[in-house]
Amino acid sequence: MTADSLFKKYLEKKNRLIKDRKILDKEYLPDQLLHRDNEIGEIVDIIAPSLGRNKPSNILIIGQTGTGKTAVVKYIGKELEKADKGNNCRSIYVNCEVVDTPYSILYNIANQIITDPNRKIPFTGWSLEKIFNELSVYIDEEDKIFLIVLDEIDMSFRKNGDDIFYYLTTINEMLKKSRVSIIGITNNSMFAEKMLTPKIRSRLGEEKIVFPPYTPEQLIDILRDRAKYAFYPDALDEAVIPYCAAIAAQASGDARKALDVLRVSADAAERNDDLKVTTAHVDYARQKLELDAVYEVVKNLTEQSKLVLMSIIKTESGSDSGSVTTGNVYSTYVKISSAMGYNVLTQRMVANFISELDMLGIITARVKSFGRQGRTKEIEKVSENIVDILERDEIFNNTNFNAFRKGKQTQFNVDS
Ligand SMILES: Nc1ncnc2c1ncn2[C@@H]1O[C@H](COP(=O)(O)OP(=O)(O)OP(=O)(O)O)[C@@H](O)[C@H]1O
Numbered sequence: 001m002t003a004d005s006l007f008k009k010y011l012e013k014k015n016r017l018i019k020d021r022k023i024l025d026k027e028y029l030p031d032q033l034l035h036r037d038n039e040i041g042e043i044v045d046i047i048a049p050s051l052g053r054n055k056p057s058n059i060l061i062i063g064q065t066g067t068g069k070t071a072v073v074k075y076i077g078k079e080l081e082k083a084d085k086g087n088n089c090r091s092i093y094v095n096c097e098v099v100d101t102p103y104s105i106l107y108n109i110a111n112q113i114i115t116d117p118n119r120k121i122p123f124t125g126w127s128l129e130k131i132f133n134e135l136s137v138y139i140d141e142e143d144k145i146f147l148i149v150l151d152e153i154d155m156s157f158r159k160n161g162d163d164i165f166y167y168l169t170t171i172n173e174m175l176k177k178s179r180v181s182i183i184g185i186t187n188n189s190m191f192a193e194k195m196l197t198p199k200i201r202s203r204l205g206e207e208k209i210v211f212p213p214y215t216p217e218q219l220i221d222i223l224r225d226r227a228k229y230a231f232y233p234d235a236l237d238e239a240v241i242p243y244c245a246a247i248a249a250q251a252s253g254d255a256r257k258a259l260d261v262l263r264v265s266a267d268a269a270e271r272n273d274d275l276k277v278t279t280a281h282v283d284y285a286r287q288k289l290e291l292d293a294v295y296e297v298v299k300n301l302t303e304q305s306k307l308v309l310m311s312i313i314k315t316e317s318g319s320d321s322g323s324v325t326t327g328n329v330y331s332t333y334v335k336i337s338s339a340m341g342y343n344v345l346t347q348r349m350v351a352n353f354i355s356e357l358d359m360l361g362i363i364t365a366r367v368k369s370f371g372r373q374g375r376t377k378e379i380e381k382v383s384e385n386i387v388d389i390l391e392r393d394e395i396f397n398n399t400n401f402n403a404f405r406k407g408k409q410t411q412f413n414v415d416s
């Protein structure tokens, strides 16, 4: 096959269903955000003073995943830019899940604000105080209101504590002309109450806005609005959008999930050269997304957690009843981890990993009481999908579990 013909069939293939795929992309910001008028109105009321050079309150936006927090804040940022004729205000956006050390957060904020190439902050090497001082001086010279949006703010907190919030919420004390206002976004409803110290909590949460999950009807409207521009007429079977909305409503009113299911369904139909997207494509999409999500979770487990999960699976495959207890799992774990050259953790630590796997939904464990002899956990059979994913994980590449059979559980072969 020549290089020309290699891609020919893809280049010539014309989409019959999807007219404009970027409208279904995760990053796409639509021109209107349905069913968020109240939340948009509340935020605009708070930040409007910045147009007149007054400092608005800090805001904490809280809401479950996919409730439109990031989209709303980006949308308002765009509108603010248009309305800010006097150039009084600048909004800066940082996602703390991506930019996740105190240095990189300050560096990122500073270099969005500092336009003078001679005064840019270096990528490494300065102390936080030094960046902070330089940034404060620069901000004050600008003589403006700065809105600093910290998205996924709890991610930074988890890794770094609240130093960065302390710096940012005290910056106003160093400024004479400019003002800084922080907009924090989180999907952890306990973030303010449980994680922040009272002092920072009261500063950061001067105003709190909660985004409720979308109802199934609202999700239908949101999907219909996207579908209008994304698909050719009649590309979708009538039942498709309500079905996608119902699936996403079950998963906590999540607009991202609704859009993901619709996009994956449409891609499947298109790939298959089908004439319409139907609920069968949606069923496929739902399963695929669930599997992708499980894959992500398993792949991102720590190595010790993977060893514990593998120990559960191998203990189960050697047990007649299929279900196993923490004690059985531990003896398998000791063999596997020592054969593979890992630190062997205590039974209590392994029990903690088992609880964590349970919480992540990777396994199902029940506490079982043996009367006076105490309690243990009984673990249900791990699903085939998970076994499959784990067995293909690179940490087990060189491990031969075949030697591990019932009756001769003493030895593992670890090829090196
Ligand atoms: N009201 C809406 N109208 C149209 N699209 C929406 C609306 N709300 C959310 N979306 C879309 O749904 C997806 C998820 O929204 P967004 O990223 O804002 O959620 P989030 O609340 O920030 O979630 P997370 O907490 O997971 O970050 C985005 O693609 C966004 O464009």
Ligand SMILES: [Mg+2]
Residues within 6 Å of the ligand: 069, 070, 071, 151
């Ligand atoms: Mg978000």
